[in-house]
Amino acid sequence: MRIKICGITNYDDAMAACDAGVDALGFVFAPEARARGRYIAPDAAQRIVEKLPPFVDTVAVCVDDPPERWVEYLAFLDYVQLCGAESPEDCARFPGRVIKTFRVSAAFRREDVLEYPGATCLLDACVPGAHGGTGAPCDWNAARRVVEQGRTVILAGGLTPENVAEAIRTVRPYAVDTSGGVERAPGKKDHERIRRFISEARIPLS
Numbered sequence: 545m546r547i548k549i550c551g552i553t554n555y556d557d558a559m560a561a562c563d564a565g566v567d568a569l570g571f572v573f574a575p576e577a578r579a580r581g582r583y584i585a586p587d588a589a590q591r592i593v594e595k596l597p598p599f600v601d602t603v604a605v606c607v608d609d610p611p612e613r614w615v616e617y618l619a620f621l622d623y624v625q626l627c628g629a630e631s632p633e634d635c636a637r638f639p640g641r642v643i644k645t646f647r648v649s650a651a652f653r654r655e656d657v658l659e660y661p662g663a664t665c666l667l668d669a670c671v672p673g674a675h676g677g678t679g680a681p682c683d684w685n686a687a688r689r690v691v692e693q694g695r696t697v698i699l700a701g702g703l704t705p706e707n708v709a710e711a712i713r714t715v716r717p718y719a720v721d722t723s724g725g726v727e728r729a730p731g732k733k734d735h736e737r738i739r740r741f742i743s744e745a746r747i748p749l750s
Contacts, residue, residue: 545712545719545746546567546568546698546718546719546720546721547565547568547600547719547720547741547742547745547746548566548567548570548603548720548721548722548728548742549561549566549569549570549721549723549733550554550569550570550572550582550584550603550605550700550720550721550722550723550734551570551572551577551580551701551723551724551727551731551733552569552570552571552584552589552592552730553582553583553584553731553734554592555577555591555595556679557732557733557738558596558619559596560733560738561638561733561738562596562597562600562711562714562734563743565664565738565742565746566600566712566738566742567600567601567612568600568601568602568622568623568718568719569596569600569602569603570603570605570625570635570721571584571589571592571593571602571603571604571605571621572584572605572662573585573604573605573606573609573617574605574606574607574627574657575587576607577605577648579648580724580730580731581729581730581731581732582723582730582731583731585716586616586617588663589602589620590620592622592662593621593622593691593738594620595681599606601621601622601623602620602621602622602623603621603623603624603643603686604617604618604621604623604624604625604626605625605627606624606625606626606627606628607626607627607628608629608630610627610648611634611637611638611683613628614638616662617642621667622641622661622713623641623642623643623664623687624638624641624642624643624659625644625645625666626641626642626644626645626663627642627668628630630644632660633658633720634653634662635660635662635663635701636661636662638662638669639662641725642660642662642663642664642669643663643666643698644660644662644663644664644666645666645667645668645700646665646667646703647668647669648668648669648682648683648686648687651704652683652686654693655685656691657693657695657696660697661721663720664693664696664697665690665696665697665698666694666697666698666721666725667682667686667687667690667698667699667700667701668700668701669681669682669683669700669701680701680702681701681702681703681707682699682700682701684699684711684714684715684716687699687715687717688714688716691715692728693708696718697715697717697718697719698717698718698719698720699711699712699717699720699721700720700721700722701714702725703720703721703722703725703741704722704723704726705725705726705737705740705743705744707740708720708722708725708741708745709747711715711743712745712747712749713749714724714748720745722741725737725741726727726729726738726741730746746747
């Protein structure tokens with residue numbers, strides 16, 4: 545099971561996640577993340593990334609930035625995670641480098657995911673007025689149906705050390721993503737919860 549810890553704002557938290565065996569780190573460049581203490585400026589994220597060990601992927605999390613800005617992020621990060629109304633056409637210009645977020649609501653259609661064939665799909669909860677990071681759970685049954693379509697799915701939304709193993713057994717995603725589920729304060733990670741989350745996520749499936 546691949547694991548992403550999102551909302552990294554400082555080097556100590558980044559290294560704690562790396563030491564625990566994380567696969568990817570997310571840096572949130574969307575200004576709305578300031579309300580939850582998870583925003584980091586791109587230049588500050590770059591300074592952290594330059595000191596990371598090898599074999600850890602890095603992700604820029606953004607909302608409705610133009611593709612020209614994605615190019616800037618991809619100069620020092622591995623992926624862009626797009627959480628707004630980005631078009632399939634723009635995403636197709638960056639094959640293999642885009643993670644497209646879909647918020648699963650009653651109006652969510654599995655067919656919407658198929659419009660982004662070159663992007664990895666991240667499924668999150670739908671909370672009005674927010675683009676993610678709310679801590680609300682995603683609809684696991686709806687997520688499982690997307691997995692059954694054969695899409696590569698990253699599951700997000702309210703995942704914690706206490707529920708991630710059950711989520712994985714239910715959804716069978718490619719990867720899981722958490723931010724608030726391993727925090728001790730807004731924008732600050734609890735290193736023990738990071739270790740527990742990763743340990744629970746890697747329990748073999750039965």
